[in-house]
Amino acid sequence: MNLTRAHEGPLPDMSCGRRQSRASVRICRECTVQTRAFCAVLDDAALAQMERLHTICCLAGEESLFMEDDAAIAFFTVLKGALRLSKLLPDGRRQITGFVLPGEFIGLAAGEVYAHNADALMDTSLCRFSLTDLDRIGQENPELNSRLLAMTNSNLSLAQDHMLLLGRMNALEKTANFLCSLRTRVAAADQPIDPLVLPMCRADIADYLGLTIETVSRTLTRLKANNIISLPEHNLVRINDIAALTQLAEG
Amino acid sequence: MNLTRAHEGPLPDMSCGRRQSRASVRICRECTVQTRAFCAVLDDAALAQMERLHTICCLAGEESLFMEDDAAIAFFTVLKGALRLSKLLPDGRRQITGFVLPGEFIGLAAGEVYAHNADALMDTSLCRFSLTDLDRIGQENPELNSRLLAMTNSNLSLAQDHMLLLGRMNALEKTANFLCSLRTRVAAADQPIDPLVLPMCRADIADYLGLTIETVSRTLTRLKANNIISLPEHNLVRINDIAALTQLAEG
DNA sequence: CGGCCTATTGAATTTCTTCAAATAGTGTGG
DNA sequence: CCACACTATTTGAAGAAATTCAATAGGCCG
Numbered sequence: 001m002n003l004t005r006a007h008e009g010p011l012p013d014m015s016c017g018r019r020q021s022r023a024s025v026r027i028c029r030e031c032t033v034q035t036r037a038f039c040a041v042l043d044d045a046a047l048a049q050m051e052r053l054h055t056i057c058c059l060a061g062e063e064s065l066f067m068e069d070d071a072a073i074a075f076f077t078v079l080k081g082a083l084r085l086s087k088l089l090p091d092g093r094r095q096i097t098g099f100v101l102p103g104e105f106i107g108l109a110a111g112e113v114y115a116h117n118a119d120a121l122m123d124t125s126l127c128r129f130s131l132t133d134l135d136r137i138g139q140e141n142p143e144l145n146s147r148l149l150a151m152t153n154s155n156l157s158l159a160q161d162h163m164l165l166l167g168r169m170n171a172l173e174k175t176a177n178f179l180c181s182l183r184t185r186v187a188a189a190d191q192p193i194d195p196l197v198l199p200m201c202r203a204d205i206a207d208y209l210g211l212t213i214e215t216v217s218r219t220l221t222r223l224k225a226n227n228i229i230s231l232p233e234h235n236l237v238r239i240n241d242i243a244a245l246t247q248l249a250e251g
Numbered sequence: 252m253n254l255t256r257a258h259e260g261p262l263p264d265m266s267c268g269r270r271q272s273r274a275s276v277r278i279c280r281e282c283t284v285q286t287r288a289f290c291a292v293l294d295d296a297a298l299a300q301m302e303r304l305h306t307i308c309c310l311a312g313e314e315s316l317f318m319e320d321d322a323a324i325a326f327f328t329v330l331k332g333a334l335r336l337s338k339l340l341p342d343g344r345r346q347i348t349g350f351v352l353p354g355e356f357i358g359l360a361a362g363e364v365y366a367h368n369a370d371a372l373m374d375t376s377l378c379r380f381s382l383t384d385l386d387r388i389g390q391e392n393p394e395l396n397s398r399l400l401a402m403t404n405s406n407l408s409l410a411q412d413h414m415l416l417l418g419r420m421n422a423l424e425k426t427a428n429f430l431c432s433l434r435t436r437v438a439a440a441d442q443p444i445d446p447l448v449l450p451m452c453r454a455d456i457a458d459y460l461g462l463t464i465e466t467v468s469r470t471l472t473r474l475k476a477n478n479i480i481s482l483p484e485h486n487l488v489r490i491n492d493i494a495a496l497t498q499l500a501e502g
Numbered sequence: 503c504g505g506c507c508t509a510t511t512g513a514a515t516t517t518c519t520t521c522a523a524a525t526a527g528t529g530t531g532g
Numbered sequence: 533c534c535a536c537a538c539t540a541t542t543t544g545a546a547g548a549a550a551t552t553c554a555a556t557a558g559g560c561c562g
Contacts, residue, residue: 087415089502095415110401110408138397145396146389150361152403157361159410164338164346166417167461171518202541210418212519217542234527234541251340422550453509463551468510485509485559 027051031127036103037077041147049137055128059120065106067117072109075134078102081124082199085116086207096208098158099200101189107131108152121199166210169251174209175219176248179229179237195236278302282378287354288328292398300388306379310371316357318368323360326385329353332375333450336367337458347459349409350451352440358382359403372450417461420502425460426470427499430480430488446487 025047028034039050057076059065065076065083083100097116100106106118108131138145165174179196187193198205202213209216220237223229228245230238239245276298279285290301308327310316316327316334334351348367351357357369359382389396416425430447438444449456453464460467471488474480479496481489490496 085411087411089415089419091502093419093502095418097411097414108400108404110405115408116411139393142390142393142396145393145400149359149396149400149403152400152407153359154361156403156407156410157366159407159414160336160338160348160367163348163410163413163417164340166414167346167458168340168344207418213541214520214543215518218518221542251342251344464509465511465552466550469550472510 025051031079033077033079033103037127038105038144038147038151039077041143042141046137046141046144050129053129053133053137057126057128059124059126061120061122061124063120065118065120065126066114068115069113072107072112072114073131075105075107075129075131076126077105079125079127082121083118083124084121084200084204085118087116094207095210096204098155098162099208101185103189105148105151108148121204171209171211171215171219172222173248173251174211175205175216175223176228176245177250178205178209179223179239180242180246180249183239183242193239195232195238198235198237201235276302282330284328284330284354288378289356289395289398289402290328292394293392297388297392297395301380304380304384304388308377308379310375310377312371312373312375314371316369316371316377317365319366320364323358323363323365324382326356326358326380326382327377328356330376330378333372334369334375335372335451335455336369338367345458346461347455349406349413350459352436354440356399356402359399372455422460422462422466422470423473424499424502425462426456426467426474427479427496428501429456429460430474430490431493431497431500434490434493444490446483446489449486449488452486 025044028039028047028051031037034040039047042050056079057065059081066074068087078100080102082102083106084096085098085100085106086094086096088094099121100118107114109115138148165177169177182198183193183196186196191197200208202216205211206213206216211219220229220231223245224231226244228239228241228248230240232238276295279290279298279302282288285291290298293301307330308316310332317325319338329351331353333353334357335347336349336351336357337345337347339345350372351369358365360366389399416428420428433449434444434447437447442448451459453467456462457464457467462470471480471482474496475482477495479490479492479499481491483489
């Protein structure tokens, strides 16, 4: 699904508001992710401006937000749900480069076009700004660019960690690392971690870790056989021995 | 080698100046990389300030600029030479996450400490600023942060490309991709590309591509056997069939 | 010339993938 | 409510790719 086809408009169950703002920041201040999002550093005046300019988009699971080489015109903060970022080779091989969770942003491109695909893992809602609006507000509010720079650096650091995983870890280490990282990230978002919910299917895990579906499945089975984890359901993991899992995850 | 041990002071053969500035921008304007570096967007006033605050560091080949977990206190632009960025696993396995060429910067950390090692591939000189100075100038010159953000986004995009390579390409594709990318980057810096000089050893190529030294060597031999490249010397590559190499490089 | 380091080549082994089949879970329509 | 189909996941066996271990070749420097 293309940007232009994304549903736009008020969301009945969203705490983050709708377009018609009265130059107040009431709506943004009530937003569930505002304190973690890029806009957390803005003062009330700037936030009121953002509130006037934002749009809400919703995606159903597996819907696409944008694709590689689409013109980069918009910037999004995930409010609820999650996105999957991926790149493809011409023959269809796919590498998932990361997941975007609530409070995180997506859409700053290095050039005129996006460098990867962004799809919803599940029903997802986003707070959207045009890049031209964002640029303008950035010029008027230097702290915004500092904030975006810090968040982008943090993404770069995650990317470097993931390169180490992809290039130098074996299947067991990759899988253990994935489970530990997911647990940490889910815990940081104050979500329950026991059991840990896997929001993506085996194919997504495989394409994230640079493995095949079968190898991911076998590796999870092996962790289960060693009593390090249990798999009560396909998308649920109980971590029985976090020390052992962490040990594996670090190589 | 640690930051504090890096040689500092005037460089006889450097076009980019030394510490004692006279509030002019003469020295920076003569710098060989200034038009490509992050500071290219600064006006004369800001540049004069930078000129007062900068220091020149020199590293010999294989010397370390900083290590993972060192306190992040400084920011560097490569003037001449090249750096290698890497991360290590506890048992010594290494992943090279990128190379830093003249005009590019290094040192913006996501947190209090650096997230990777940075070592010189060869004799390298750098233009150094403390992060506190950089922050201050960034606050006074919003265009600086925009520029750093754009350059960081470009690094992130390269990192995502490299994840695709590490996770989903085979040895032949990885090696072809490496040669094509190096060629493009060297050409962009107006350096000769025929023969193409490999500034790093096989071990570095292997750790960059997530392969072993032996596999890199075998793959280069294979490309040579197919007349796609020639290897006149260990560190020189002639690309005989750029179309075929590009074809392989794209998967 | 000899030693040392890097790179190449060869053979055996391991890991992961590929191909194939079985199982489990989910939703639909009768 | 059950039979059926569909999909995702697991499991098994065979194969391929890359690694590991071992030996050789090529440069460079003293």
